[in-house]
Amino acid sequence: MALEDSLTSLSRYVEFSYDNFNSYSIEMVRILLSAGSEVDVVLKDICKILEPSRKVKNISDYRDLISSKSLCFDGRLVHIPRFGLDFEPWSDWSSKEPLFWWRSYNKVKHQRSSSYSEGNLKNVLYAMAALFSANVVLCKLNGISKVCPPPSMFRSLDGAARVMGSIEGEQCLFVH
Template structure:
């Protein structure tokens, strides 16, 4: 799962960066970081939770400093030397990778919708995600609440 989710992060993050900066070449995670910090700096502070287990995940927080996310480094280690670094394909890194993927998908679709000339809030984007994730969630403010009148 770490390899699959992190590979997808790479694909979606590159597409997001190409939307935000059509001039720059986005070849690797360091290029992505540069564009994200310049164009979408709030992304690095986004959090997801795993409510069932009381976990809070901030998979991009390392980008506030000099290093890349630990889950990303672990993904690369496993991808290139699986026999040596197999222990890094663990639940912690996988959950952080999946949270990172959820965050970049959220931003990517908001940008796609903005290109269509519509101003979308995150809750407008999450409303389009079907089925809604029950494992990894954004904060409640990213969802419309359902009111049932009786």
């Protein structure tokens, strides 16, 4: 939620549109590094649930284990209604090539001086969409069916989760 708040604040200064996807800044670098790190943590947690005794150490290991359990991340669509943007952050995860936003996250993390511009809006939004969808999967695996407060910016378009009103009219994220 804190990262989503940072993203919401960023949207006051940079319009989230395809035209601005190459924009970069120190704040975008910070969000990309934080989101990438959180994706790593969430994927490790998913792997621990799926196979507690198996050691996983990188995104390739996560992909191999998650795919072997028929838990498909490919095709998970994430929508930002406020800006009319759709993302499929795991679209090429089944290939042996790293995801473009993950590769950029690692470039910024390990080679910041030469890869600073990789901390751009496109990579930030894809990393945040990936974090959102990975969290939806983690909640489902943990038996959590209702998360309040819900994410304010992201919505799932693939049926893995949907936003509904609660009894009191509060918006909550229900995971099926």
